[in-house]
């Protein structure tokens with residue numbers, strides 16, 4: 001048996017999920033006594049790929065082509081499916097990132113595989129992989145098994161821990177997949193990424209604000225705390241709908257699902273649709289004036305007070321701590 | 325322009341989900357169903373394309389009799405035609421996609437719109453599955469869309485920003501919040517929708533590739549600690565996060 005791990009990179013840098021997926025795939029490979037091969041696709045990526053050895057990769061296959069500088073759904077689909085066939089693997093792990101979620105279903109059709117999407121844990125039972133995946137935005141956890149011979153799993157970012165590299169280097173093999181113009185029927189031509197703060201789906205800490213912040217300008221308090229912590233900024237739908245914050249910050253059932261180590265909710269009531277997107281955070285802090293706000297039912301630590309008065313003190317305390 | 329919008333009928337976001345007696349499905353009693361919120365955006369986008377380029381908007385949904393409510397809503401918003409692929413059985417994404425694409429093959433549309441995700445099983449799989457089955461290009465989580473001379477230029481959401489993607493037509497798109505604001509059906513629209521016919525088609529094959537072993541509720545946390553009732557409690561909070569939770 002052979003397993004393929006897809007290690008995502010963007011513009012010549014590995015995403016954290018590349019290490020998470022490699023490590024999780026290595027653990028499963030061990031339990032199943034399977035061989036592991038890791039795949040990297042992109043442009044100018046051959047050099048960096050040995051680094052995956054530090055997270056459990058031994059053999060890395062790279063498809064390195066200048067036309068793959070940006071993501072192309074159609075070209076990537078062909079590459080992954082061809083490598084999977086050539087390598088004779090029967091299981092693929094992708095990250096459940098925007099790229100992985102886009103790619104996995106397309107690849108699954110080429111390989112006639114079932115997909116367990118957005119998994120938060122994996123186990124092996126009687127030689128079979130059983131995956132847990134949240135449904136109804138985390139209100140329920142579903143355990144699933146894939147029935148087809150070929151199986152694909154996408155793993156939710158930030159949930160599987162990669163730890164730090166053990167310093168090993170993997171063997172890197174360059175392979176080529178023939179691509180013509182038709183393979184780039186849909187193709188990214190440019191990326192616009194704000195480098196200032198991590199995205200909520202990738203951040204290990206999120207500072208999030210709701211209508212209790214009272215006015216859009218008060219979000220500079222949220223941003224100030226976020227920057228001290230190196231955190232991402234989140235928002236409730238109420239403030240996104242009021243145009244106080246951009247919609248890509250919205251956390252919740254119709255926003256983003258997040259699972260950071262620390263989620264700090266300021267002036268957020270904790271409506272069921274909001275909780276749906278963040279209740280699997282490892283530690284939740286709530287600052288709210290109303291002691292009966294539902295957010296306190298999921299919070300690990302709460303302060304019942306005005307968030308606008310509390311945030312400057314909290315930011316200062318953390319600054320003091322970090323400078324020690 | 326021939327525009328198809330695929331829509332799903334899902335439990336309301338407020339719904340408290342209970343696990344059914346068999347432990348593998350949910351207890352559907354007492355749940356209100358709605359047009360999947362992302363699909364509402366897809367319908368709106370479809371109507372705007374029709375308003376700009378002319379043509380028709382066809383809504384299609386696979387599911388039971390009750391999916392007609394959702395199709396009715398798309399008609400009330402302004403869709404020209406609705407098709408129900410009637411099937412009450414439990415399906416996985418692959419088998420829904422197979423049934424949809426078999427039907428979509430015959431429609432020959434210029435653009436197929438999806439929501440980015442159903443808010444019930446949160447799979448985000450159908451747009452990619454259908455696109456690959458129909459051998460069409462696709463762009464997912466679209467937040468900006470322009471079409472000119474058969475060329476599609478979109479922005480899709482990626483971590484921390486956006487990616488500008490170009491594609492040819494016909495194309496499959498899955499839409500994300502922020503693309504456009506769905507309209508409310510007008511009274512006239514609602515009345516007109518009542519008299520429009522919803523075409524029904526049977527679906528036969530169902531070959532699942534993913535099986536639910538069991539459902540469970542997430543482990544609930546013990547109730548947390550109220551650190552204080554004054555802003556100055558910030559100091560104690562930081563101490564707890566540092567020493568007890570060991571997070572910062």
Ligand SMILES: Cc1cc2nc3c(=O)[nH]c(=O)nc-3n(C[C@H](O)[C@H](O)[C@H](O)COP(=O)(O)OP(=O)(O)OC[C@H]3O[C@@H](n4cnc5c(N)ncnc54)[C@H](O)[C@@H]3O)c2cc1C
Nearest residue numbers: 210211212236237238252253254255267269274289290307
């Ligand atoms: C189909 C649908 C989908 C939805 N999807 C989402 C979603 O994805 N994400 C989401 O967030 N919501 C979603 N909602 C909306 C959700 O129901 C709530 O309306 C929303 O989350 C409320 O936002 P809020 O907590 O910021 O505002 P409010 O509910 O108005 O709460 C404000 C809170 O701030 C507190 N407060 C006021 N002043 C202060 C102060 N000075 N200091 C501290 N606290 C203060 C108040 O006590 C209150 O608890 C959805 C709703 C629907 C119908």
Ligand SMILES: Nc1ncnc2c1ncn2[C@@H]1O[C@H](COP(=O)(O)O)[C@@H](O)[C@H]1O
Nearest residue numbers: 330331386438439441442447448449450
């Ligand atoms: N039963 C269905 N019938 C028609 N379209 C559907 C159905 N289920 C899902 N879709 C469409 O596929 C999108 C993604 O759904 P999913 O892959 O289930 O998360 C939805 O937003 C809908 O546009």
